[in-house]
Amino acid sequence: MTAKTIFDKLWEQHVVAGNEGEPQLLYIDLHVIHEVTSPQAFQGLRDAGRRVRRVDLTYGTLDHNVPTKDIFNIQDLISKKQIDTFTKNVKEFGVPAETHGGKGQGIVHMVAPESGRTQPGKTIVCGDSHTATNGAFGAIAFGIGTSEVEHVLATQTLWQVKPKRMKIEFIGHPQKGVYSKDFILALIAKYGVDAGVGYAVEYTGEAVDDLSMEERMTICNMSIEFGAKIGLMNPDEKTYDYVKGRDYAPKDFDKAVSNWKNLVSDPDATYDKVLTLDVNQLKPMVTWGTNPGMGLEFGETFPEIKDNINYERAYNYMDLKPGQVASDIELGYVFIGSCTNARLGDLQEAAKFVKGKHVADGLTAIVVPGSRPVKTAAETEGLDKIFIEAGFEWREPGCSACLGMNPDQIPEYVHCASTSNRNFEGRQGHNARTHLCSPAMAAAAAIAGKFVDVRNLVTD
Numbered sequence: 001m002t003a004k005t006i007f008d009k010l011w012e013q014h015v016v017a018g019n020e021g022e023p024q025l026l027y028i029d030l031h032v033i034h035e036v037t038s039p040q041a042f043q044g045l046r047d048a049g050r051r052v053r054r055v056d057l058t059y060g061t062l063d064h065n066v067p068t069k070d071i072f073n074i075q076d077l078i079s080k081k082q083i084d085t086f087t088k089n090v091k092e093f094g095v096p097a098e099t100h101g102g103k104g105q106g107i108v109h110m111v112a113p114e115s116g117r118t119q120p121g122k123t124i125v126c127g128d129s130h131t132a133t134n135g136a137f138g139a140i141a142f143g144i145g146t147s148e149v150e151h152v153l154a155t156q157t158l159w160q161v162k163p164k165r166m167k168i169e170f171i172g173h174p175q176k177g178v179y180s181k182d183f184i185l186a187l188i189a190k191y192g193v194d195a196g197v198g199y200a201v202e203y204t205g206e207a208v209d210d211l212s213m214e215e216r217m218t219i220c221n222m223s224i225e226f227g228a229k230i231g232l233m234n235p236d237e238k239t240y241d242y243v244k245g246r247d248y249a250p251k252d253f254d255k256a257v258s259n260w261k262n263l264v265s266d267p268d269a270t271y272d273k274v275l276t277l278d279v280n281q282l283k284p285m286v287t288w289g290t291n292p293g294m295g296l297e298f299g300e301t302f303p304e305i306k307d308n309i310n311y312e313r314a315y316n317y318m319d320l321k322p323g324q325v326a327s328d329i330e331l332g333y334v335f336i337g338s339c340t341n342a343r344l345g346d347l348q349e350a351a352k353f354v355k356g357k358h359v360a361d362g363l364t365a366i367v368v369p370g371s372r373p374v375k376t377a378a379e380t381e382g383l384d385k386i387f388i389e390a391g392f393e394w395r396e397p398g399c400s401a402c403l404g405m406n407p408d409q410i411p412e413y414v415h416c417a418s419t420s421n422r423n424f425e426g427r428q429g430h431n432a433r434t435h436l437c438s439p440a441m442a443a444a445a446a447i448a449g450k451f452v453d454v455r456n457l458v459t460d
């Protein structure tokens with residue numbers, strides 16, 4: 001029997017028709033939807049007189065347009081329309097979905113795992129690029145376009161060409177104050193934002209084994225910033241423990257686990273490409289430019305422009321210069337949120353750097369839990385008080401300032417330390433300047449008023 005990767009095993013199990021190298025029809029086990037990319041898809045079904053084929057394998061939430069200050073007061077007309085349309089569509093088609101302001105609501109890539117629907121072995125799609133987040137469970141999960149959303153709603157299948165296989169090994173053990181966000185930012189800085197194009201990436205290595213499920217999700221989430229549509233990991237005991245006891249966990253859990261145990265890459269499986277990154281000496285990462293690959297370890301000087309036209313443009317947009325360092329950036333805003341880094345563990349870690357301290361003068365700092373369950377759990381532990389007493393705003397869950405599709409926008413020309421995944425021009429607001437980093441780095445920066453090395457602040 002030839003050795004196989006987890007990706008090969010899962011792909012084979014889901015092919016309904018077609019041969020490798022050509023488009024193949026895949027069966028989809030879970031289709032998650034949100035208000036931005038589903039309206040035309042539902043309209044298409046309506047026009048064709050079709051229904052949703054498997055409402056039981058479909059699940060929706062509202063996230064991008066949610067106002068996080070005053071959640072029921074939706075001022076923006078487009079936001080209001082998208083939220084109302086979604087609510088009407090899921091009702092009409094009978095799709096289970098979280099309600100606006102409801103107890104399970106949150107960012108789409110957070111609520112699927114939280115509800116227990118995300119499980120090893122599944123194919124999971126959503127009309128959203130960061131769907132790869134779910135790959136942390138040992139699933140094939142990827143973002144699709146609106147016409148594909150319609151196809152999946154109607155047929156529960158999707159045509160796809162099988163990507164190549166890449167293995168990325170994170171070796172070593174990080175220093176305290178260095179997190180999985182730093183691993184993935186370092187990987188993208190080293191190999192570039194296109195390095196993953198055409199590949200399904202499997203993340204392995206002792207550094208990944210040591211991570212919690214939440215930290216693993218941060219890495220898979222940013223596969224897309226590395227250029228890959230799919231990023232996944234081998235499930236293990238931590239994966240099973242995460243799923244166990246959740247509302248939609250398998251009823252016969254032991255049987256499910258015995259199946260999941262086979263869903264790992266064989267030791268001698270081969271890959272089209274293998275990359276490694278040693279995290280032993282890795283320092284906290286901060287991006288200086290306008291794509292997620294323009295990042296450096298804390299303390300390194302920003303690069304020379306040379307012939308790099310993108311660098312010149314990035315420097316102009318960011319109002320920074322070669323030779324400067326991250327601590328030179330004059331921060332005006334700190335955003336702790338998004339599907340990359342707004343889980344309970346992220347907020348717990350950030351709170352450690354905030355407790356008993358105060359946000360720097362003139363700086364606005366907001367914490368936006370990624371989902372209602374995270375918000376509630378954080379409040380039960382008193383994290384909200386720690387942040388509020390320190391001068392942070394404590395918001396309602398949603399995508400928030402990750403992208404400004406809601407009132408949460410970074411003001412023009414202001415530099416923002418952000419725990420999100422994209423630092424493109426205008427992403428967080430017109431002419432806003434985004435610096436990607438870990439929750440700990442963002443929290444410490446809010447207190448200091450500038451980026452500082454959190455390795456020096458770790459107490460436990």
Ligand SMILES: CC(C)[C@H](C(=O)O)[C@@H](O)C(=O)O
Nearest residue numbers: 036037064127128129130403
């Ligand atoms: C709005 C949505 C389609 C988009 C995506 O696909 O990623 C958004 O979530 C983002 O992060 O830019």
Ligand code: SF4
Nearest residue numbers: 130338339399402403
């Ligand atoms: S939090 Fe950001 S990256 Fe995640 S789904 Fe929302 S907009 Fe996209």
